[in-house]
Amino acid sequence: MALIVQKYGGTSVANADRIRNVARRVARYQALGHQVVVVVSAMSGETNRLLALAQEIMPEPDPRELDQMISTGEQVTIALTAMALMDLGLKAKSYTGAQVSITTDDAYTKARIMNIDEARIRADLDAGYVVVVAGFQGVDPDGNITTLGRGGSDTTGVALAAALKADECQIYTDVDGVYTTDPRIVPEARRLKSITFEEMLEMASQGSKVLQIRSVEFAGKYKVKLRVLSSFEEEGDGTLITFEEEDNMEQPIISGIAFNRDEAKITVLGVPDRPGIAYQILGPVADANIDVDMIIQNVSADGSTDFTFTVNKTELSKTMAILKDKVQKHIGAREITGDDKIAKVSVVGVGMRSHVGIASQMFRVLAEEGINIQMISTSEIKISVGIEEKYLELAVRVLHKAFQLDQAN
Amino acid sequence: MALIVQKYGGTSVANADRIRNVARRVARYQALGHQVVVVVSAMSGETNRLLALAQEIMPEPDPRELDQMISTGEQVTIALTAMALMDLGLKAKSYTGAQVSITTDDAYTKARIMNIDEARIRADLDAGYVVVVAGFQGVDPDGNITTLGRGGSDTTGVALAAALKADECQIYTDVDGVYTTDPRIVPEARRLKSITFEEMLEMASQGSKVLQIRSVEFAGKYKVKLRVLSSFEEEGDGTLITFEEEDNMEQPIISGIAFNRDEAKITVLGVPDRPGIAYQILGPVADANIDVDMIIQNVSADGSTDFTFTVNKTELSKTMAILKDKVQKHIGAREITGDDKIAKVSVVGVGMRSHVGIASQMFRVLAEEGINIQMISTSEIKISVGIEEKYLELAVRVLHKAFQLDQAN
Numbered sequence: 001m002a003l004i005v006q007k008y009g010g011t012s013v014a015n016a017d018r019i020r021n022v023a024r025r026v027a028r029y030q031a032l033g034h035q036v037v038v039v040v041s042a043m044s045g046e047t048n049r050l051l052a053l054a055q056e057i058m059p060e061p062d063p064r065e066l067d068q069m070i071s072t073g074e075q076v077t078i079a080l081t082a083m084a085l086m087d088l089g090l091k092a093k094s095y096t097g098a099q100v101s102i103t104t105d106d107a108y109t110k111a112r113i114m115n116i117d118e119a120r121i122r123a124d125l126d127a128g129y130v131v132v133v134a135g136f137q138g139v140d141p142d143g144n145i146t147t148l149g150r151g152g153s154d155t156t157g158v159a160l161a162a163a164l165k166a167d168e169c170q171i172y173t174d175v176d177g178v179y180t181t182d183p184r185i186v187p188e189a190r191r192l193k194s195i196t197f198e199e200m201l202e203m204a205s206q207g208s209k210v211l212q213i214r215s216v217e218f219a220g221k222y223k224v225k226l227r228v229l230s231s232f233e234e235e236g237d238g239t240l241i242t243f244e245e246e247d248n249m250e251q252p253i254i255s256g257i258a259f260n261r262d263e264a265k266i267t268v269l270g271v272p273d274r275p276g277i278a279y280q281i282l283g284p285v286a287d288a289n290i291d292v293d294m295i296i297q298n299v300s301a302d303g304s305t306d307f308t309f310t311v312n313k314t315e316l317s318k319t320m321a322i323l324k325d326k327v328q329k330h331i332g333a334r335e336i337t338g339d340d341k342i343a344k345v346s347v348v349g350v351g352m353r354s355h356v357g358i359a360s361q362m363f364r365v366l367a368e369e370g371i372n373i374q375m376i377s378t379s380e381i382k383i384s385v386g387i388e389e390k391y392l393e394l395a396v397r398v399l400h401k402a403f404q405l406d407q408a409n
Numbered sequence: 410m411a412l413i414v415q416k417y418g419g420t421s422v423a424n425a426d427r428i429r430n431v432a433r434r435v436a437r438y439q440a441l442g443h444q445v446v447v448v449v450s451a452m453s454g455e456t457n458r459l460l461a462l463a464q465e466i467m468p469e470p471d472p473r474e475l476d477q478m479i480s481t482g483e484q485v486t487i488a489l490t491a492m493a494l495m496d497l498g499l500k501a502k503s504y505t506g507a508q509v510s511i512t513t514d515d516a517y518t519k520a521r522i523m524n525i526d527e528a529r530i531r532a533d534l535d536a537g538y539v540v541v542v543a544g545f546q547g548v549d550p551d552g553n554i555t556t557l558g559r560g561g562s563d564t565t566g567v568a569l570a571a572a573l574k575a576d577e578c579q580i581y582t583d584v585d586g587v588y589t590t591d592p593r594i595v596p597e598a599r600r601l602k603s604i605t606f607e608e609m610l611e612m613a614s615q616g617s618k619v620l621q622i623r624s625v626e627f628a629g630k631y632k633v634k635l636r637v638l639s640s641f642e643e644e645g646d647g648t649l650i651t652f653e654e655e656d657n658m659e660q661p662i663i664s665g666i667a668f669n670r671d672e673a674k675i676t677v678l679g680v681p682d683r684p685g686i687a688y689q690i691l692g693p694v695a696d697a698n699i700d701v702d703m704i705i706q707n708v709s710a711d712g713s714t715d716f717t718f719t720v721n722k723t724e725l726s727k728t729m730a731i732l733k734d735k736v737q738k739h740i741g742a743r744e745i746t747g748d749d750k751i752a753k754v755s756v757v758g759v760g761m762r763s764h765v766g767i768a769s770q771m772f773r774v775l776a777e778e779g780i781n782i783q784m785i786s787t788s789e790i791k792i793s794v795g796i797e798e799k800y801l802e803l804a805v806r807v808l809h810k811a812f813q814l815d816q817a818n
Contacts, residue, residue: 065503
């Protein structure tokens with residue numbers, strides 16, 4: 001007998017039929033002797049409906065009141081899910097975040113979980129109930145309702161699994177696992193049986209939008225066994241996300257090819273090469289709450305250097321304006337250029353730690369196709385390159401093939 | 410400076426514009442130096458929408474889960490109302506029933522308020538906030554969300570007013586007060602400046618559906634000054650509901666004409682006149698959860714009598730079946746007849762306690778119009794008659810005129 005936390009996203013509970021599907025799956029797990037805690041999101045579309053309603057009243061809704069309101073989305077789904085379970089003859093009980101004391105800080109709309117009092121859930125499980133908990137929401141120490149921000153339901157699932165020391169946290173979504181790359185670009189892409197936590201972080205942050213990064217970090221911190229599965233398929237084991245170092249031995253060298261076409265590149269040309277320059281350039285950008293991804297500064301040849309970084313495409317013009325207004329003159333830079341026709345392609349795998357030559361193989365493959373590399377950035381388990389956007393699909397395909405990701409491992 | 414509780418029903422908060430109207434009214438009261446607590450219902454239609462959703466999953470929804478779900482209706486409105494107040498520059502804060510500890514028993518879907526911890530509301534009021542509280546809902550001692558049943562938001566308003574010792578509880582609805590009778594039948598009907606609690610009870614239970622009976626009883630018990638007003642009119646003092654005996658001196662003899670066309674009459678003919686017969690007839694009816702209104706049994710002439718009572722029209726056939734199956738033979742009744750073409754008209758007024766002749770005046774007026782009286786039932790402050798339904802409007806009109814209710818008092 002295992003204790004399993006199952007999290008279902010908005011599309012999995014979008015209507016009565018799908019909620020009944022969720023209930024049937026839960027019933028199958030219970031019939032196998034497992035204890036099941038179900039975490040559900042709001043029905044898809046509901047959160048946006050509520051947000052629009054709020055904005056009709058207050059263009060920038062007060063965060064406390066917005067959370068008070070938005071949290072009703074999941075409150076409806078937990079009740080419906082519990083009813084669907086009862087309709088199948090199971091014992092079920094729903095709880096809001098506040099009712100099971102998912103205590104958070106008071107940062108409305110992006111609160112962080114501080115503590116979960118799991119006693120109530122455990123008592124219900126032991127009494128034979130399926131416990132249905134609202135995702136995405138909590139309560140601050142003063143009893144105000146909070147929400148956890150984008151992807152917060154995943155975080156709720158993982159946090160509950162950690163608090164209950166569950167055997168597994170299953171994240172049901174509309175894909176059946178993590179793939180070696182996007183199957184829409186490479187039809188031969190394969191579902192990975194498992195992926196390490198660190199690879200998952202790289203895959204997710206690079207644009208494989210299967211799981212919210214925060215929930216993966218959370219799972220890593222508390223060593224929660226996390227599995228991604230499809231809620232639309234009866235069979236399949238999904239992809240298991242692992243944390244144990246010893247698992248690495250069985251890992252392939254490269255797990256997948258991630259990519260991102262949402263970034264734009266900014267280059268500050270002719271920057272005097274002196275301490276503090278990076279801060280002088282990026283400080284004003286950070287002050288404007290603009291996230292920076294890749295940062296590259298090459299060694300200086302003649303006392304001046306070029307400084308390049310990437311931001312989200314939507315922030316390009318704003319960032320350029322900040323640099324031209326506040327930075328260029330101040331630091332004595334020659335010119336500032338922007339380019340939104342770039343894409344980032346990454347080769348990800350924990351195995352590359354111990355294998356030299358991955359980088360050179362990657363560069364060779366791209367060179368053979370005549371794809372020029374504009375930027376390079378590396379970490380222990382990934383190599384990312386910035387290339388012209390029009391070559392993105394080609395680059396992903398040839399890399400996927402070169403690293404034999406189309407072959408079962 | 411007064412402390413005022415204002416309760417707004419579903420039609421008063423049906424959309425963004427109406428919610429803004431509510432906010433503007435609250436702002437006017439606060440500008441006069443009053444402290445205001447606002448109680449709101451769900452947007453009209455929302456409760457039914459949620460109920461339909463639940464029934465899609467579970468034809469007879471589990472009561473706990475239904476309350477968990479239905480209570481989100483008010484939770485949305487409190488947040489929107491607080492936002493609308495903030496948008497006008499006021500300080501505002503919303504609370505669910507659970508958040509201000511409106512503690513109830515655990516009778517889901519029809520819970521009763523046991524206690525309110527008003528400290529939090531009082532602290533906010535003293536800090537200059539308008540406090541917006543969800544009507545219709547509470548929380549049981551175990552933290553489960555409950556709802557108070559039909560008209561529960563009125564009850565929340567009155568209960569909060571009692572707990573806070575508010576100077577007045579204002580119930581905003583789509584009528585601007587309590588009228589001498591329904592203005593759709595008698596255009597000359599006047600709004601009453603005030604009405605006693607007992608008269609209000611009679612008027613409400615007789616079909617003047619302005620206020621829920623339970624909230625009026627609650628107000629009576631805790632001596633809450635209750636006022637009914639229109640949320641669609643800027644001006645007007647509505648109707649004040651009074652509880653003080655001394656007020657009676659200023660009361661007119663008759664306050665209004667109530668009526669009800671929802672009842673059907675059942676007569677059990679040839680019942681042996683012996684102790685226990687009433688119970689033998691009505692016991693099985695009560696066991697089937699059928700409410701009985703008027704009950705009339707005349708003295709016996711020849712050792713047998715006729716027993717008449719009224720039930721809601723929708724229950725007529727069910728009641729007839731119960732009597733024929735379980736009662737008729739058992740008590741040896743000759744015949745059982747049903748009639749759903751009746752209506753009840755009542756003359757209501759505390760003043761009639763000390764004035765003889767009201768009944769005879771009522772009977773004379775009806776006789777002059779050729780309206781036959783089928784049943785009579787009286788209480789200290791009302792006289793009700795059952796008549797043929799087709800005469801209902803005529804009866805209401807002539808009684809309204811005869812008791813000079815069209816003239817200012």
